[in-house]
Amino acid sequence: MYRERPSRIPHAVVWSSTVRSAESHRVLPDGCLDLLWSNGRLTVAGPDTVAHIASWRPGTPFVGLRLASGAGPRVLGLPAHELRDQRVRLDELWPAAQVRRLTERLAEASDPGGLLEAVAQGRLAAAAPADPVVERVAERLGQGSTVGEVADEVGLSPRQLHRRSLDAFGYGPKTLARILRLHRALELGRSGTAAAEAAYAAGYADQAHLSREVRSLTGVTLTTLVA
Structure with a gap:
């Protein structure tokens, strides 16, 4: 349990x-x-x-x-x-x-x-105080903002954002964005949203894009994860 x-x-x-x-x-x-x-x-x-x-x-x-x-x-x-x-x-x-x-x-x-x-x-x-930029990056990527939008918003160059993300999250902002988008889609799927609608709402190009990303990150299908 x-x-x-x-x-x-x-x-x-x-x-x-x-x-x-x-x-x-x-x-x-x-x-x-x-x-x-x-x-x-x-x-x-x-x-x-x-x-x-x-x-x-x-x-x-x-x-x-x-x-x-x-x-x-x-x-x-x-x-x-x-x-x-x-x-x-x-x-x-x-x-x-x-x-x-x-x-x-x-x-x-x-x-x-x-x-x-x-x-x-x-x-x-x-420890040193929490970095408000790091928290903002995670928040905005989790909401579906693009990496470029987040970099502009927090005033960092792409290289600076990548370095800060590696230290804070373990990988660059593009990988973090993929992972957070996956969880948005899973939340929608588990709430009963159809796969095509979940793909659109989570920010994927289409249902096929969602399926490829789920398989790439988890090794199984969206249906398996939702079940």
């Missing part, structure tokens, strides 16, 4: 899941970084460019903190592109003793998700 709640951290979600049977799960790219707690181990899931297939054993509990809009790099202390398409143990990124203490606290915590959230809040408080 999967549950989530909005975090006290802007653009973040605290989630938990317990796998009841052996299964493979398709994790879609979403422009986010996740801090994961499972089986006594802390792991970071970097931003994916295509769907990641995760194989889980029955009864495996997961707790996670999903960080979007550039918050992940500020929590972890490194650019997002260094973790692109990777799953990395946290003790490879932070001092081993620090991670060991956090692991011990999580093992005893009644609310591991809340503890992950509190740790992330502490690191954000000590």
Whole structure:
């Protein structure tokens, strides 16, 4: 069973899941970084460019903190592109003793998700302030603006926007725009909107364009994802 709640951290979600049977799960790219707690181990899931297939054993509990809009790099202390398409143990990124203490606290915590959230809040408080340009880029691309429109709006050259996006999201603005457009189409499809209408509303040239993009980013069809 999967549950989530909005975090006290802007653009973040605290989630938990317990796998009841052996299964493979398709994790879609979403422009986010996740801090994961499972089986006594802390792991970071970097931003994916295509769907990641995760194989889980029955009864495996997961707790996670999903960080979007550039918050992940500020929590972890490194650019997002260094973790692109990777799953990395946290003790490879932070001092081993620090991670060991956090692991011990999580093992005893009644609310591991809340503890992950509190740790992330502490690191954000000590980090440089959030970049309002990064938040605006994610917001406007998520609304369907083109990369050129966003660059003009935030006053960056295409090269500057690409560099800032790599650090904040793990990939350039064109890739982020593709991923966010995919999620707009999925939301429409899951709400009952026909594929042709969802394609038009999400900003695709036509239904065939939507189908190609869904297959390219996820490896399956829109019908499979909606179902």
